[in-house]
Amino acid sequence: MVDEAHIEKLAALSHISLSSEERKRLQKDIESILSYVERIQSVSAGSAARLTKAPVRTVMREDGEPHSAGLYTTPLLEAAPRTKNNFIEVKKIIDQADRE
Amino acid sequence: MMTDIEHITIAEARRDLDGRTYSAMELAEAHLSRIEEKKGNNAYLEVFDDVRQQAKEADKLVQSGRGGILAGIPISVKDNILIRSRRASAGSKMLEGYRAPYDATVVLKIREAGGIFLGRTNMDEFAMGSSTENSAFGVVKNPHDEARVPGGSSGGSAASIALHTALGSLGSDTGGSIRQPASLCGVVGLKPTYGSVSRYGLIAMGSSFDQIGPLAKTVEDAEILFNVIKGNDPYDSTSIPVKLYPRISEMRKRIGVPRALLGEGIDEDVLKNFEKTLAALRQSGYDVIDIELPYAEYALPAYYVIIPAEVSTNLARFDGVRYGLHVEGKNIAEEYAESRSKGFGPEVRRRILLGTHILSAGYYDAYYTKAQAVRQLISHDYEEAFKAVDLIATPTSPTPAFKIGEKTDPISMYRSDIFTVTANLTGMPALSIPSGFVEREKKELPVGFHLTAPMLRESWLFAAGKDVQASVK
Numbered sequence: 001m002v003d004e005a006h007i008e009k010l011a012a013l014s015h016i017s018l019s020s021e022e023r024k025r026l027q028k029d030i031e032s033i034l035s036y037v038e039r040i041q042s043v044s045a046g047s048a049a050r051l052t053k054a055p056v057r058t059v060m061r062e063d064g065e066p067h068s069a070g071l072y073t074t075p076l077l078e079a080a081p082r083t084k085n086n087f088i089e090v091k092k093i094i095d096q097a098d099r100e
Numbered sequence: 101m102m103t104d105i106e107h108i109t110i111a112e113a114r115r116d117l118d119g120r121t122y123s124a125m126e127l128a129e130a131h132l133s134r135i136e137e138k139k140g141n142n143a144y145l146e147v148f149d150d151v152r153q154q155a156k157e158a159d160k161l162v163q164s165g166r167g168g169i170l171a172g173i174p175i176s177v178k179d180n181i182l183i184r185s186r187r188a189s190a191g192s193k194m195l196e197g198y199r200a201p202y203d204a205t206v207v208l209k210i211r212e213a214g215g216i217f218l219g220r221t222n223m224d225e226f227a228m229g230s231s232t233e234n235s236a237f238g239v240v241k242n243p244h245d246e247a248r249v250p251g252g253s254s255g256g257s258a259a260s261i262a263l264h265t266a267l268g269s270l271g272s273d274t275g276g277s278i279r280q281p282a283s284l285c286g287v288v289g290l291k292p293t294y295g296s297v298s299r300y301g302l303i304a305m306g307s308s309f310d311q312i313g314p315l316a317k318t319v320e321d322a323e324i325l326f327n328v329i330k331g332n333d334p335y336d337s338t339s340i341p342v343k344l345y346p347r348i349s350e351m352r353k354r355i356g357v358p359r360a361l362l363g364e365g366i367d368e369d370v371l372k373n374f375e376k377t378l379a380a381l382r383q384s385g386y387d388v389i390d391i392e393l394p395y396a397e398y399a400l401p402a403y404y405v406i407i408p409a410e411v412s413t414n415l416a417r418f419d420g421v422r423y424g425l426h427v428e429g430k431n432i433a434e435e436y437a438e439s440r441s442k443g444f445g446p447e448v449r450r451r452i453l454l455g456t457h458i459l460s461a462g463y464y465d466a467y468y469t470k471a472q473a474v475r476q477l478i479s480h481d482y483e484e485a486f487k488a489v490d491l492i493a494t495p496t497s498p499t500p501a502f503k504i505g506e507k508t509d510p511i512s513m514y515r516s517d518i519f520t521v522t523a524n525l526t527g528m529p530a531l532s533i534p535s536g537f538v539e540r541e542k543k544e545l546p547v548g549f550h551l552t553a554p555m556l557r558e559s560w561l562f563a564a565g566k567d568v569q570a571s572v573k
Contacts (some may be wrong), residue, residue: 002457010453013460014412015419015436016444029510030454036511037401037467040474059337075201081426090421091432 204301
């Protein structure tokens with residue numbers, strides 16, 4: 001059961017703020033989508049476990065030849081909303097109260 | 101002399117440009133004025149200011165005889181594929197004004213082949229949708245009936261071809277986003293094999309599904325574009341290494357039809373059109389065989405579990421700090437939340453929240469793990485079926501183009517993808533080919549015929565696609 005409090009929790013986890021109207025609408029939508037996708041529960045998981053062939057695997061590469069430092073700094077910083085001395089500037093994450 | 105651009109394909113333009121029937125500049129000018137004429141359809145979000153400059157360069161190349169296969173060919177590009185120093189917004193307020201710091205690999209390849217970039221095409225926000233109604237910059241109007249949607253999410257790309265405002269287009273397909281709009285606009289659309297075309301420079305939505313592919317007027321043109329953009333790319337770790345490509349045998353002209361999927365919810369006229377196309381293929385020497393895909397009925401629900409999960413993780417990167425929209429707040433948490441809330445539209449927010457739910461402890465196994473198991477079972481179904489047939493046919497979309505504003509609840513919109521999501525779940529290549537028209541309110545609306553092939557058998561899709569094309573003419 002997805003209630004409005006749960007939607008609020010998901011919104012907080014996703015860093016999205018919702019109006020109470022949107023919270024109500026999303027509660028309805030998400031419940032109806034979940035009840036639609038619910039039908040996959042009728043498939044027995046055992047049937048898949050018998051298929052051993054993994055379709056994808058992780059491909060690793062040597063971290064051998066990094067590009068020279070600073071090569072992409074300017075174009076990347078140009079996209080950032082706030083910069084200072086060649087760094088991206090963000091608000092303080094830990095404030096005084098947290099440290100005490 | 102520049103003839104009527106409505107009847108020019110990439111293949112013909114190549115011949116005409118090389119034969120000096122007209123210049124790249126004339127071809128570009130013809131497209132620019134056509135774009136201006138068809139502005140009201142809202143297919144383009146931006147027309148580039150250097151098209152004539154590009155055409156001038158292309159003419160020089162053609163004259164020197166050093167031009168690539170696309171030298172002077174005007175191409176449109178979906179707004180989620182990066183072109184260096186150009187804006188790329190993925191149809192979202194979140195990236196309004198963002199400029200790409202580099203070229204996507206596909207863009208680089210088209211550039212090297214001499215292609216001319218006309219502009220960026222409209223799309224559902226972050227490629228989430230089947231109608232372009234989720235674009236932050238307004239819906240695209242279907243070229244065949246302006247009261248209807250062009251399909252989505254690559255609706256602007258499909259409309260740009262159907263309106264004859266580009267000879268080719270690049271789109272992206274996560275659950276049908278190239279093929280469904282191709283079907284609804286009456287053009288050809290290919291979702292290549294997962295890993296056959298680099299996604300470097302594509303704004304990610306569902307990374308286990310996303311593929312870039314071509315939209316064009318004919319199967320031959322789609323093939324030309326695919327051959328330019330395909331290939332291994334060290335910048336995309338999911339692209340298939342050359343040594344893993346198998347030797348492709350000849351197609352044996354056997355087409356499987358999963359009859360059980362062609363029931364409820366499929367428009368009657370669409371089904372009639374589908375049967376007519378099958379009959380024409382029999383005439384051209386194909387064996388048409390009924391097949392079973394026992395788990396295929398779970399494809400759409402499995403897809404709509406996995407996709408929000410991938411969306412919620414992929415779109416976590418949009419935080420208002422490194423790029424994109426930034427909204428001031430009193431602390432960092434408020435800045436994240438305000439930037440994301442102002443930047444993302446309703447469908448994107450819905451999928452992020454749903455994905456967050458699906459991936460949370462306690463639900464993960466019931467939804468995500470289960471959906472991945474179903475995904476494997478579906479792939480297995482297809483592999484088994486492909487032992488007896490070479491291609492699997494269905495309609496591309498269960499209905500012709502629907503009206504703007506007609507589908508108000510998310511599930512009815514999601515059902516538009518019922519035949520297309522499977523190719524994304526399995527990674528297999530699939531092609532939508534125009535197969536005629538159905539009449540709605542005295543308007544002729546196009547219908548698409550959908551073929552799926554085993555991994556890396558795009559050549560079989562092109563061969564059969566040309567036969568479908570010939571049978572419709």
